[in-house]
Amino acid sequence: MKILVPVKRVVDYNVKVRVKADGTGVETANVKMSMNPFDEIAIEEAVRLKEKGVATEIVAVSVGPTAAQEQIRTALAMGADRGILVEAEGTEPLAVAKILKALVEKEGPQLVILGKQAIDDDMNATGQMLAALLGWGQGTFASKVEIADGTARVTREVDGGLETVALTMPAIVTADLRLNEPRYASLPNIMKARKKPIETMKPGDLGVDVTPRLTVLKVEExxxxxxxxxxxxxxxxVDKLRNEAKVI
Incomplete structure (x- = not known):
């Protein structure tokens, strides 16, 4: 079974995000970047499935700038077999989902695992959009994944507790925080990752138009x-809660 794992380059979660002086976005110049934490969890889950003998190949995919090769290399060091970088700037969730759909049709994976959301825009939309475009079943906010007999059993974190769904594969799974704890890439694996292949392409090579549909008017702290x-x-x-805060 082949697994496709999309990973996104984002501002590191330890960095205090600063808004640009002109309000057009957040400051990314000279800022530490890393893999989206939820995507790290997705990579870890794919590697664990491979270690169990469920998966045979893991393909890490990123849609972003040339520098996103760094995050793909991290995924390769964690255990992915090869990488694909689609070079594009400022893509929106729908455009990313269309790119991933084209790659799914090209690569033919039986499972796509990705983070439930990216910590930069918090959209929480790409996985669901990809499932809709492909017509595949989806298990979002996954805290446990079990694969057997062509079925993925996904335990989801919902408002009322936990929900378990059975998905006929191929399927889409989005990883939540409690799915696993990602491993640290060892130095030997980091060195090996440098020799693993990364294929580079453009959205146009996949026949996808990434023209923005949204316009950012202003970003404020x-x-x-x-x-x-x-x-x-x-x-x-009680007096202050009633008369000042007016919450009771």
């Missing part, structure tokens, strides 16, 4: 949180 106030008694607290 959230308002600063006001300092708390000390109260002398429960009665004073």
């Amino acid at each position: 959230p308002p600063k949180r006001q300092a708390g106030k000390k109260v002398g008694s429960v009665a004073e607290l």
Whole structure:
């Protein structure tokens, strides 16, 4: 079984994001970039399936700038077999989903695992859009994945607790935080990853138009949180909640 794992290049989660002075976006110049954490979880899950003998090949895919090869190399060091980079800037979820659909048709995987969302835009849309375009079943927000007899049993995290769905493969799975804990790539594997192949192409090579459909009007930082106030008694607290905060 072949597994396709899309990975995205994002600002590292440890970096404090700063808005550009002109309000056109966030500052990315000279900022540490890394693989989207949820995509790391997706790669780890694919590698674990391969280690169990369920999968035979893992293909890591990224849609982004040339520098996204760095994130593909990280995926290769974690255990992916080869990579594909589709060079495109500022792509929206629908465009990414169309690119992934074309790659799925080209590569023929039985399973696509990707992060439930990217931490830069929080769209949480690409996996669902890809499932709709392909007409495949989907298991989103996965906290457990089991593959057997051509069926993927996916335990999903939902508002009321956990839900388990059975998907006829091929299928789409989006990884949630508690699916697993990604491994650190060892130095020998990092060295080996340098020799693994990465195929590079453009959206046009796949017949996909990535013209933006959305326009960003302005990006602003959230308002600063006001300092708390000390109260002398429960009665004073209730009074402030009723008359100042107006929450009771």
